[in-house]
Amino acid sequence: MNISFIGAGSMAEAIIAGLIEKNIAERKNILVTNREDQTKLADLKKKYGIQPTYQMEELMEDTDMVIFAVKPKDAAAALKKIKPYLKEDTLFVSVMAGISLSYMENRLNVQQPIARAMPNTSASVGKSATAIAFNDSVSKHQKQLATTVFSSIGVTTVIEENKLDAITALSGSGPAYIYYVVEAMERSAAEIGLDADTAKKMILQTLVGAAEMLLTSGKEAAELRRDVTSPGGTTEAGIEVLQKENVQTAFMKCVKAAMEQSKKLGGMHESKQIV
């Protein structure tokens, strides 16, 4: 498979690492470009043996798939730059938060096969939760190609585009919520007299163990929580505080705010009509 990356930041690198690790594409067939950071491209070449280039013709000529991994604010300029070189039947895959299929169709070509994917940064360790939506121009074969690429970095689910803002809020941003909880646990461990190394070791294994239980025990989260919570015990005392502080409600508000922001990012671009 030949794949060209527009954008060489953290998300592009995570996907490149997965593709190589799982032998989805040969190193010589992975081309990558960015706006100006030549040092980053040289680093990627050194680390992964892939092909950096600033030649648009080279990037677009024989590629099966273009993966577009720039920030939403840079989308308009980058789309304008590649449009003259992108073949009409090449699959174009965006990982940008909030930017709609129609926005990209309007700036590339209304018939362009386009996919919108929402991975997360756990892609770097092959554990992304990725959701992907396709426009009507994407062929069955192209859907398979895209699914293969994202399955190399974790679990992939195909969904309708109108669910992508929700997915972005839940699993795109999701790792950050978990890290936020870990930060709080680390701070409290320091306060109650544990050294940082011991605390980290115990917190991380607790996290991995809880995830494994959720995956394999067949029990719901609430039931697993009940299993930990002995009547009159320590967990009950702790959870009571979380309930008093409305922590679950705060988390639900957090996911909703992230979803609204995803919608807003998309809306801002739609309304600007930049080409």
Ligand SMILES: NC(=O)C1=CN([C@@H]2O[C@H](COP(=O)(O)OP(=O)(O)OC[C@H]3O[C@@H](n4cnc5c(N)ncnc54)[C@H](OP(=O)(O)O)[C@@H]3O)[C@@H](O)[C@H]2O)C=CC1
């Ligand atoms: N980080 C995350 O958790 C997730 C991010 N995403 C999405 O992934 C996308 C990329 O994010 P991330 O990798 O974190 O971003 P980074 O800032 O790390 O990387 C952005 C890349 O885009 C390049 N770029 C900008 N403008 C152009 C242009 N005109 N032509 C070519 N390349 C260009 C930059 O090049 P240069 O450095 O030279 O300016 C840089 O290599 C975003 O749209 C984000 O919404 C999706 C899921 C999760």
Ligand SMILES: O=C(O)[C@@H]1CCC=N1
């Ligand atoms: O914060 C963001 O906008 C991106 C999208 C999902 C995760 N990070």
